[in-house]
Amino acid sequence: MTEPRTPDVAATRAPAKKHARDGKPNATIYDIAKVAGVNPSTVSRALSKPGRVSAKTQKLIEDAAAELNYQVNPFARALPTGRTNTFGLIVADITNPTFFDIIRGAETTATVRDYTLVLAESAESAVTELTAARRMMATVDGLILASPRMDDDDIRTLARDKPVVVINREVDGVPCVVPDVNKGISEAVRSLAANGHTKVAFVAGPAQSWMSARRWEGVQAACEWSRLEAVRLESTKPTVDGGRQVARDVRASGATAVLTYNDLLAIGLMQELQAAGMVVPDQISIVGFDDIFGADFTTPPLTTVRSPLGECGSGAATLLLDLLHGTGEPAATLRVETELVLRGSSGRLLPEG
Amino acid sequence: MTEPRTPDVAATRAPAKKHARDGKPNATIYDIAKVAGVNPSTVSRALSKPGRVSAKTQKLIEDAAAELNYQVNPFARALPTGRTNTFGLIVADITNPTFFDIIRGAETTATVRDYTLVLAESAESAVTELTAARRMMATVDGLILASPRMDDDDIRTLARDKPVVVINREVDGVPCVVPDVNKGISEAVRSLAANGHTKVAFVAGPAQSWMSARRWEGVQAACEWSRLEAVRLESTKPTVDGGRQVARDVRASGATAVLTYNDLLAIGLMQELQAAGMVVPDQISIVGFDDIFGADFTTPPLTTVRSPLGECGSGAATLLLDLLHGTGEPAATLRVETELVLRGSSGRLLPEG
DNA sequence: AGGCTTTTGTCAACCGGTTGCCATAAATTG
DNA sequence: CAATTTATGGCAACCGGTTGACAAAAGCCT
Incomplete structure (x- = not known):
């Protein structure tokens, strides 16, 4: 190693921001650019616009990134683009077991597609629900509403801002997942x-x-x-x-x-x-x-x-992600099948004894 | 040609960013500054540093903000400060009912204190858990680990970066909530x-x-x-x-x-x-x-x-929030009481018949 | 009134990526 | 081989707040 990163000023600066409490500050694309000997914008392109830079430079940059253990700063990316790789799920009642599997299904699908799930509860209230939804809108790329209590119109209004998928209810003009x-x-x-x-x-x-x-x-x-x-x-x-x-x-x-x-x-x-x-x-x-x-x-x-609640959750997440990346699909309603699970609480009626 | 960039093009601009699909773009502190006739930085201070500006200007700015229906852009704020008003909760298994109440407790407390809860599941795997935790670290102010599976050392390492609270387990040097x-x-x-x-x-x-x-x-x-x-x-x-x-x-x-x-x-x-x-x-x-x-x-x-699982969840959230705002508290372990709930599955042993 | 402290607002430099536009180098074409 | 197209990288503005430094204004004191 010819030079230890940044002269001696480096030791002094770096108040205490990105590297929360201790440790070295996280690497930025500027660090990578320096190491790879290219312009930061080239780094940005190499890392997010496949094919925009030559294979040679690409490799150079990827190596540098790996070496520096680089991770994009989600906020810095979100600021100019608006994309956050995050979506919200609002349920009426977190402790209602109906939603457990929905949450899990959505979470699993989100994680697989490299998205993060943000959860909120509406406490069964239409106004709380709308408030939560509004607040979330600012920070997510899309929203899933499970058994929403609010008006159809409110839902449509939300859906005009960002992709919205509804579970357990059909709303005209909004993609839905219903059993x-x-x-x-x-x-x-x-x-x-x-x-x-x-x-x-x-x-x-x-x-x-x-x-x-x-x-x-x-x-x-x-x-x-x-x-x-x-x-x-x-x-x-x-x-x-x-x-x-x-x-x-x-x-x-x-x-x-x-x-x-x-x-x-x-x-x-x-x-x-x-x-x-x-x-x-x-x-x-x-x-x-x-x-x-x-x-x-x-x-x-x-x-x-x-x-199939888990399926509803993952189906909604999939629908949403397709909407986000997709080709502007028709936003149809996704129907999932229900089936009878025959256990002991139903059966033949015995004659009065 | 003093400035080539955007003369009348401005009318055309606004591709489709902050105001996702339609509607007017969200108001910024610059808009407020213009309306109130002050400098943007004054607006920033009025809105986040209580007491830093005179009561008169404060009112002026607040009125303008209300009029424009202003809402801070969380990303713009997070970028320089690192604060996100968000914290993560990682559970071993979302469908395990033990965690339901923990999640709810944490979510409720988070919402009350104006924080957002981000949820992730580790699928009962120590490595998945650590991966999820690492990924989250970048975007949250703090982390709650419910019944974590990873090593004590991994937990302590995480805790050096950002505040971490553990539920259902005691880890030296890390604040915990245990029944x-x-x-x-x-x-x-x-x-x-x-x-x-x-x-x-x-x-x-x-x-x-x-x-x-x-x-x-x-x-x-x-x-x-x-x-x-x-x-x-x-x-x-x-x-x-x-x-x-x-x-x-x-x-x-x-x-x-x-x-x-x-x-x-x-x-x-x-x-x-x-x-x-x-x-x-x-x-x-x-x-x-x-x-x-x-x-x-x-x-x-x-x-x-x-x-009292709900209490564990809200207790952990409270601990975490205190840690985030607080005066650097001692980070003691919070113990919550357990009690016997006597129902029908236990009772007197009948002599063999 | 003059000097000194305290408020209060402004300036400008960030935070870390993204992207339109341009210049240069490379490849293609007549 | 000149002319033209295309691939590639650089420049700099920008997203929307935050904050240290500083100056103007105001308040306080003797």
Whole structure:
């Protein structure tokens, strides 16, 4: 080594910035340029515009970069370009297991494509959600909204600024990933019909939930097809507790089989019915939706219409990344299949004993 | 030709940067300066250095900012300062419910303090974890490692660069948040002793798990104090499946009460034992750790030693934020209490029938 | 009033990449 | 071999804030 980087001034300067607490400052393209004997702009091109510089210089620069252990400064890059290699995911409730797999799916896909996932929670509030979304917009390249609570119009407004993908809801003009409930529901209802049930109750979710409406429609249609009677009951909230509270109405309805908006409701409902002495599935069949973590912890384990949540998350991420790099695709809705997961909470109705 | 660059071209400019797709470009401090009739640097100070400018100018600038709907550009700020108002959280497994509440706790605290949470998963691998951590280091102000798998030394190395807080493990010289297992464990063991149990098995977690070691120590100590016999069994992995697999060993051990490294093991174990015809808790008592989501879905619901996971998450975030702003605090370990949550899976041992 | 300290605002140099424009060198063509 | 096109590298402006140095203005004191 002929010269030790920078004379003796080097020892004095460097207040304490990029190299947070100790260590040497991170290498910059200027350092590389010096080592490789070229202009910084050439370094920039070599590192980000493939083919723009000659193979010889390319190699020279890459070697220097490797030697200096160079890493781009994401902020410096983001400033002029606006690109951040980051995208946001907003979920209604981090502790709702429905979102676990969505988060994981999105995170995994992001990491593979060299993106970073930024997470925010809306606490089930439309305004919090919009605030979080707005704040994120400034720092991400795109946004995924999982089961958003805000208005269609707000979503479209956001989508005009940066690519947005919606999960579990369909919004005109915005790319969406939605489970197609029909297959799973018809399997479920056919199974119930085959087991001798004639009256089915559906416990609905939140009034503003797009998904709840779809599921109710699906249940109605499938029941009609199988010539079963379908009744709709309302729940107070889509949680275990809400499930407990709706148990009274379920018994009063006279239905022998229940489908609930989601698994949490089903679990709460089953707990309450069992506590009241009813036997599942001998006296009543219970079917949930989603197949969340823990759905098989119950006794009997919960029959449920599974949505491939992980797939939704990774599908949304893929859609988003394609949108970001892609050729300005048509932004179609991505539909993923649902299927019945038959476990112990549904089955043949036993004659009154 | 004084300046060739951009005369009237200006009208044409604005390719499509900061104002991503449409709309007006975001306001900058230069715009504010123009409106308020001051220098941009004054604007900068007014907006970030309280007290540095006169009340009069302050108001002038704030009004202009409000009028223009100004929002700082995080990248422009990060570039010279290195501060990003962001911190990272790395968890071993996003779908492991243990982390759900940790994530939520951290996210909530972050949002309240006006920070953004960036999430990454290590897929239970020490190298993936270190890679993720390194990558994050460049873009965050600090890092939280939840149940990290990497070496103490790697953690300390990271901690030399930027503030790092560790959850669920103690690392010398690094601030940590750990549940203090003793209270919960002694409650659990006392309860078992009171119910006539004399031999207790502990199903251990991963060999490298710091927490597993602490829990085994706690169980040993508590059993000694209550004059119970304690045996240790190994599990293949800390999941429901691992719990099923260890059931054989549990039966062979002759213990009438089992504590498992975590709730997932307990749930799997209970499922397997029940499938083999054993009655819980009449023939065997089962106690888990953590009180994860779903621990009360089982029949009987799981007795468990609860760790306040949400508190761990928010505590770690608070510690980190204090570290970032604070006066260079001593970085002590934060201990949070555990407690026994008595449910149905543990109780009095029935005499053999 | 003159001298001295304290406020307050301005100037200009950064932070570290990106990119349009231009000049030169190299390659292609007539 | 001159003329023209193309490949390549350099120059310098720019993204939008931050901050040290400094000067003008204002306040304070005797």
